[in-house]
């Protein structure tokens with residue numbers, strides 16, 4: 353189980369949260385101008401990054417607020433938690449697994465000015481902020 | 492338990508060095524990659540081909556699934572391809588000369604709400620129209636088929652009935668992979684383990700080779716069968732897939748006397764349970780919510796499915812969890828696979844089977860081999876093209892085919 357640091361409530365079990373998928377996917381500014389391919393991209397295509405991934409979480413049984421998280425999809429380590437509407441903090445070095453997916457550039461970030469990342473991200477590398485299911489759970 | 496497992500086989504395939512070039516290269520040595528290679532060789536005479544597997548043969552989802560095979564899907568396109576797969580399962584042990592214990596013990600999909608009941612009856616009707624064996628069972632008939640099921644009214648979600656497909660069942664997944672691998676090898680296919688594809692060589696928009704940790708291999712055609720890693724490979728090739736990779740977990744108990752004669756799935760309380768040939772109870776449920784490539788998930792997901800299992804099968808309360816594990820499943824938004832051409836010339840993709848692709852293995856292999864060999868899809872996989880996400884012709888099996896397995 354992930355232990356997730358809600359920016360408002362502090363550390364809570366993953367079961368209190370709801371996963372919201374890839375972060376920074378902006379609604380198209382002018383949907384009518386999109387062709388079928390572009391509309392399909394918006395509706396059905398999301399990055400499926402192996403490594404540091406920016407994603408949204410909702411603290412559904414707590415403060416009911418959305419926030420963003422940078423999480424490694426291989427180790428499941430939570431690398432940063434930062435508010436909605438702010439830019440993605442720098443990714444940690446990619447997962448130690450062999451050369452595969454790059455951490456896709458965040459091309460869809462809503463162009464809002466990024467407030468100071470340092471002030472808003474919680475570096476978790478030193479804190480035991482993420483726990484997961486026990487290792488060795490393969491058949 | 493009654494059924495003896497097949498003897499553990501001797502080495503069934505060679506371990507050749509990769510050649511410098513092939514007519515086709517299949518990326519991924521799971522069930523789908525092996526079945527594709529088999530049908531390429533057998534149906535299309537393409538024997539100068541290789542299956543490249545980054546780990547050991549069939550150590551991915553093929554080694555991790557709960558082996559449920561059924562074809563009682565709602566939509567015509569799905570019923571066609573999964574029923575074709577089921578018919579192939581019925582003849583493959585003989586064709587591959589390998590008894591992998593395909594046991595047609597039936598699969599039951601429980602209904603716990605009025606909505607479930609209506610949806611289930613609708614699906615039974617649709618199945619019958621598509622030539623898929625399907626029945627509606629009332630709770631008493633459910634109890635007759637599976638006496639250990641609790642059909643009392645004193646549970647949170649009483650059993651209100653079930654759909655039943657008698658020809659459905661389970662098989663020994665590892666042996667299925669080995670059966671395909673042995674035949675592939677006999678037909679001249681090179682199976683190359685510990686060979687990770689790290690990139691592609693392209694001439695303009697046409698793929699002409701694959702880069703691997705064992706060197707570059709030239710090839711006329713590439714077929715991707717990488718399940719949870721499909722997006723990673725597509726990205727290397729320069730296109731995107733509408734896939735999200737999630738952990739999917741399962742568990743087994745210690746061995747028990749035969750108590751569970753069929754396969755029971757419940758979408759609503761969410762667990763599915765069978766008893767393997769040796770006697771262990773095999774259970775699974777849904778994916779972990781987050782994206783993950785870690786082949787493991789969160790323990791509360793396991794706890795949920797065990798709670799559901801104990802409610803439905805009170806005698807399981809004292810069984811022990813022996814082992815849990817996870818795989819990486821490639822999910823699509825319509826819960827249907829993608830089998831077809833890609834934006835890259837001579838590169839083909841078979842993915843998106845997500846939580847339920849073991850049952851589809853033979854049909855995936857057959858149709859994907861046809862697509863690779865001829866450059867155009869087979870009738871059965873035509874609707875499962877990548878383009879459906881642009882045309883809107885989705886095959887929405889979410890919630891339409893009971894649970895996802």
Ligand SMILES: Cc1cc2nc3c(=O)[nH]c(=O)nc-3n(C[C@H](O)[C@H](O)[C@H](O)COP(=O)(O)OP(=O)(O)OC[C@H]3O[C@@H](n4cnc5c(N)ncnc54)[C@H](O)[C@@H]3O)c2cc1C
Pocket residue numbers: 518519520521522523524543544545546547548549550551552553554555556557558559560686687688689716717718719720724739740741775816817818819820844845846847848849850851896
């Ligand atoms: C817990 C669990 C339960 C399931 N239960 C069922 C069920 O009851 N019924 C059912 O029908 N389905 C079930 N499934 C789904 C089913 O297992 C999959 O849909 C199916 O196995 C996918 O096809 P595959 O066998 O080819 O995949 P895999 O066995 O995963 O094969 C893909 C292979 O590609 C290899 N690969 C990846 N990247 C590279 C690379 N760069 N280079 C070389 N090789 C690479 C991987 O190592 C892997 O061996 C379940 C899955 C899981 C995880």
Ligand SMILES: [Zn+2]
Pocket residue numbers: 358359360361362411414415416417
């Ligand atoms: Zn909160």
